Amino acid sequence: MDTKRVLHIRTERLILKPHTQNSLAWLNTTFNDPREGYFDDDSPPRENPLSLDETQKILDRILNRPEDSDIIDYAIHQQSNDELIGYGMIAHIDHYNHRCDLGISLGWDEAAWGKGYASETLRAVLVYCFGDLKMNRVGSEIYEFNTPSIKLFERNGFRREGTKRQYIYKDGIFKDMHLYSLVREEWENQNNYL
């Protein structure tokens, strides 16, 4: 059985670290932001806002992942004031096949967007995935209309390897989801890894 892993990384401007109970209000606002669900969720649109109690249940699952969980969650904080500005997860961690998938979101506060924080996060998480976790392949699934996320992953070396056609139902029509990946040899080449 794997021992439970937590991620704690300091980058130039950010600290990536495990969520705490203090993430509750921020997560609630983020999950209730229509942009979040639009880009990140294929469930039917919610009829009522997610209550704090419902968000607490999600947070409880994050805080109490089992020892052998294949998910590592993290919160993205600004280093300067410890403000929570985003969150992400490394999911489907498969140590036998050396692969995992990533999701990154900067949450509800537009002040954090367009500053390179997601790229800074992604680059640090890739070092963790290829280095600490010894992954060979890191993937991500992105809706065709999620231009910021497509730019984020392509800018950091991910290649589109396929498309699940008409995979999600949004705005009354079926839309595609793109599959992206970065494999170790590409990551090592782009980082002049020795």
Ligand SMILES: CC(C)(COP(=O)(O)OP(=O)(O)OC[C@H]1O[C@@H](n2cnc3c(N)ncnc32)[C@H](O)[C@@H]1OP(=O)(O)O)[C@@H](O)C(=O)NCCC(=O)NCCS
């Ligand atoms: C996807 C998402 C995380 C991308 O955030 P982002 O801030 O656009 O991404 P980056 O951190 O890479 O920032 C890049 C932008 O910051 C600008 N920038 C400003 N200062 C910068 C710096 N110091 N370093 C790098 N880029 C900087 C870049 O020019 C770029 O702008 P552009 O996209 O107009 O070219 C964000 O849009 C989001 O949270 N979306 C909602 C949820 C979501 O879609 N999640 C993904 C599911 S997989």
